[in-house]
Amino acid sequence: MPQAGQKQHVDLFRKLMLRRRLLRDALPGPAYVPFCGDGDIAKELYADRQVYAADLDADRVHNAQSAMPSAVVRQADCDGWPFADLDLPPFTVCDFDSYSDPYASFRSFWQEAPKGSKMVLFFTDGHRQGIIRSKWLIAPDGTHRKLEDLSERRKTYNFYFRHIVLSWFVRYVEPWQLLRTQQYTRGSSMLYWGAVVEL
Secondary structure: OOOOOOOOOOOHHHHHHHHOOOOOOOOOOEEEOOOOOOOOOHHHHHOOOOOOEEEOHHHHHHHHHHHOOOEEEEOOOOOOOOOOOOOOOOEEEEOOOOOOOOOHHHHHHHHHHOEEEEEEEEEEEEHHHHHHOOEEOOOOOOOEEEEEOHHHHHHHHHHHHHHHHHHHHHHHHHOOOEEEEEEEEEEEEEEEEEEEEOO
8 A cells, every 4th residue: 555645556547548448348336446545546437336445544535535425435454344334235346456465355355245246356466576576476365485496486477467366366256257357567567457257
């Protein structure tokens, strides 16, 4: 999560474009937006939906609530499910725009939240850079593994999305079926991706 005063988005146009492409497949329904920051992406893309959002930063929660008066915005640790006390309709869009690790939040959502029969999901993943910088692979299931072998490290880095992330994701969401994905990397390390899954 960005520190107070730190810019939340880099290449915002590319983030929005990736989302708009996959949102063409989205069903009507509410959007879950953890790590919402000031709410700029949610306001831009999900204004036609009921938004449930959260962030750890109190100032950003206030900004997001001001930007989206009809949204339900809470100050909360987004690695957990912050709306367990509410009886909610099935979500159809989720946007895990984390600064580094979107998967703890996604796993909590997937285990606890009501889900529609078709879901559009977005992720911002900073774990790829750690493979080269520190030799550590932090997998989407939360496990840590040190990659001492250089060839294994390079292979893991180069095929991180397909071999590590996507293969785990497809298994994790079963019996949902993967319909399509979009992805890009920035600076050879940050991974931005989205998926459409259907039950």
